[in-house]
Amino acid sequence: MKVLDQGVNPIFMDPDPDKAREFFRKKPRAMTDKRMTEKEVVEKFIPDGCYLGIGGFGANRIPTAVIHEILRARRKNLGFLGHTSTHDFELLCAGKCFNRLDAAYIVGLEARGLSPNARRYMESGEVKVTEWTNYSLAARLRAAAEGVSFGIVRSMLGTDTFKMSGAKVIECPFTGKKFAAVPALWPDVAVIHVHEADMYGNSVFRGISVADMELARAAKHLIITAERLVTNFSIRNNPTATSIPFYLVDAVVEVPYGSYPGNMPYLYFSDEEHLAAWMKVEKDPKEFEKFLDHYIYGVSCFEEYLERCGGLKKLKELQKLETLVEK
């Protein structure tokens, strides 16, 4: 296969499928109790320097509790999968947790605007960045999940996004047409928030899957945070609903309201006031430090954060918003 052109930026993770197979060969498949706390999973599976992927879509179905714990554990030099990232990215920038980044969507919070602090961090030049698109990053994860070394997409061609990526333009051996080959990506660890999981890691989420089906199958280690734990019988009673089977999962953390301040489909809407408060306070680095102490560094656990954000009263309001019930 002819390589006609290539992007100039680094590929952070080894795309060799046999090394990945060797890892997965040894990954335990026993159906064991995998319940842990957020502290334990960060300690055990998210060391300094590892490459991290986060599920969901920025401020929708995100594992906020584990991200907070990453900040409290002062993790540094992580690699990060900047795929549809918004509030998760904002958090990791607040902790300056990563120094290399595969970027498809970063810095922004969609209709809410750009995060001033994430901009400062990205404009500092401290972070090594390789450019991608939402589709091409999903295709990299899909290739990894398939156990092959690259995926093929028809995007990026002809643009600076391609030039600043780690992709290659190849000639199709059948048609002679040009495609972008994107290297498989096996993150060291991924964290995905779901509606329900049993203690073995069998997981059910509802609504859109974003790239989580691929991410769950590409990540070497997978941490599930779940709104609630259910029995194994509940899973077996409706296996059609299972999105992630237990043998992919290394740890299960039960975190009710775990996507807050993000949206959790069918349960609660995003807390737009709190997300707006982030954007506002970030403009002033001194004030932002105090804000982070108050909401993250100065609290011992996620429940305490929820309390500081208005507790059950606030969460009930967000439930009403999500289900479109009149106040």
Next chain:
Amino acid sequence: MALEYNMMEMMICVASRYLEDGKTVAVGTGAPCAAAMLSQKTQSPNLIILFEAGGVAPMLPQMPISVGDSRTFFRAVMAAGMIEMMTTCSRGQVDYAFLGGAQIDKFGNINSTVVGDYYKPKVRFPGSGGANDFASLCWRTMIMTVHSKSRFVEKCEFVTSPGFLTGAGAREEAGLPEGGPYKIVTDLAVMGFDEKTKAMMVESLHPGIEVEKVQAETGFKLIVPQKVERTAPPTDKELRILREEVDPLKLVIGRA
């Protein structure tokens, strides 16, 4: 006496008219989503709205704030994922995509990544997200933006998403499938692209706007054909539906 309107309402109403019934459109949040919703409630009841995160043909109860929030698949026919949506574009089943950006150049290329040096940027923007994928893979790219010289530049500092790249034949040469920018709707005019050169061309001037004004707000020479249309102003019906049904909280139309 016709209703008064602001420039955001103007842009949304005009953009909504280009979306044909029975076609598919991939939208983001904000003005593009408002245009698609308005089109559904006026001329194109069977317009199919798609969101890149996985929402397929939702019955949108209100404007989403994220292309992945639960509104984007409210009473949808399917809640899918990124791969499903993007492969649908790639195999040629998505007719329109709506994009925005910090800069747009005369061949309809878009910059939403960076201003200044890539490695030490003056301003870092979000990057492609799904925009490059849509601009590469959908049949027709629509762009909605405010018209200004700083936005409409001769050449983008960074081409995030492809328009016609360097002009006629460049998309084909790069390996991109047929497609490219179709209409650019601004607060002043509607622009299209010259069939031969693929350079930007004025097609329709909004009420009260002359071509000199559009040129003055554009950082490159626009093609002006002999006959330039006049944009029909928003109708009372369009404005009423936009204000009462599409965006009652004025999340988008309040921004003008």
